[in-house]
Amino acid sequence: MHWPRRPETTVTQALDVCCTGMRDDAEETRLRDRLVDMQTAEASYQRRAEDGDLHGLLTEPGLRRHTNDNPDPDKQALLRIYDLGMVTRKEGRALYDRIKARALYGNCPLCGIGEVDTLDHYLPKAHFPLCSIMPINLVPACMHCNHDKGPAVPGSPDTQPLHPYFDQLGQGRWLVAEILPTTPVAVRFSVQALPEWSDELAVRVKHHFIEYDLDRRYGLKAAVHLAGRRHRHRQLLDMGAELLRETLREDAESWMQSNPNAWETALHFALADSDWYLTKGLDEEQTLHPDV
Numbered sequence: 283m284h285w286p287r288r289p290e291t292t293v294t295q296a297l298d299v300c301c302t303g304m305r306d307d308a309e310e311t312r313l314r315d316r317l318v319d320m321q322t323a324e325a326s327y328q329r330r331a332e333d334g335d336l337h338g339l340l341t342e343p344g345l346r347r348h349t350n351d352n353p354d355p356d357k358q359a360l361l362r363i364y365d366l367g368m369v370t371r372k373e374g375r376a377l378y379d380r381i382k383a384r385a386l387y388g389n390c391p392l393c394g395i396g397e398v399d400t401l402d403h404y405l406p407k408a409h410f411p412l413c414s415i416m417p418i419n420l421v422p423a424c425m426h427c428n429h430d431k432g433p434a435v436p437g438s439p440d441t442q443p444l445h446p447y448f449d450q451l452g453q454g455r456w457l458v459a460e461i462l463p464t465t466p467v468a469v470r471f472s473v474q475a476l477p478e479w480s481d482e483l484a485v486r487v488k489h490h491f492i493e494y495d496l497d498r499r500y501g502l503k504a505a506v507h508l509a510g511r512r513h514r515h516r517q518l519l520d521m522g523a524e525l526l527r528e529t530l531r532e533d534a535e536s537w538m539q540s541n542p543n544a545w546e547t548a549l550h551f552a553l554a555d556s557d558w559y560l561t562k563g564l565d566e567e568q569t570l571h572p573d574v
């Protein structure tokens with residue numbers, strides 16, 4: 283997964299842009315009257331998140347979480363300014379599109395395989411209306427991940443979703459794969475915590491992996507890839523198992539340069555390390571003829 287860079291645009295600038303072209307003067311005044319609250323929320327958000335206390339955001343007073351006991355009187359206006367001012371009207375839409383475009387290759391940072399087609403509110407706007415147009419709360423995402431996101435308000439720090447703008451996973455390789463000796467070949471993906479991670483971060487990354495169904499989703503990608511490479515791998519195997527192993531390792535190293543935690547990187551290292559794949563994995567009888 284490639285984390286996008288954090289947007290530099292502030293909530294102050296976002297509100298200005300989102301109010302451009304607005305025809306309801308009373309609603310605009312109502313929203314502008316809340317700018318100080320939005321600025322306070324943004325400063326609190328940034329401070330907590332940079333301190334590594336994302337779970338603390340849920341109870342941070344500066345964010346003024348909307349609850350039945352403590353409702354935000356402007357909740358509906360704050361939701362509308364996102365839907366109409368940022369998603370729909372062209373001035374705000376330009377900002378929306380700029381944040382989406384921060385995802386490398388248009389790839390969803392949460393899964394690394396989906397195409398970015400929306401912005402995900404890291405803190406859900408229904409619970410945190412003051413964060414509805416706050417750029418640091420808006421993360422490019424694919425529809426799958428946007429839909430799959432777990433409970434709106436995680437119950438513990440261990441289940442706090444990863445935040446691409448604030449969580450630091452480092453440069454090491456933590457996504458690993460295992461080749462399963464099955465017909466057709468199957469691949470299991472998992473997370474191997476890096477030594478520099480805290481226990482809490484290790485649990486959160488594993489939770490993220492499960493929450494976004496990444497073992498299954500990467501496994502499907504790997505199955506298609508292996509079917510497509512099967513003929514080539516057999517050709518190389520005919521020239522010697524070590525040649526195939528070396529080629530797989532070179533492919534892994536090449537993927538590694540691009541992204542140490544791409545599913546392709548993990549897959550190719552696992553294939554190169556799999557004696558089973560290099561001996562029996564490419565047998566003719568492994569060829570898949572799916573019953574349709």
Ligand SMILES: [Zn+2]
Pocket residue numbers: 390391392393394395396423424425426427428
């Ligand atoms: Zn995704």
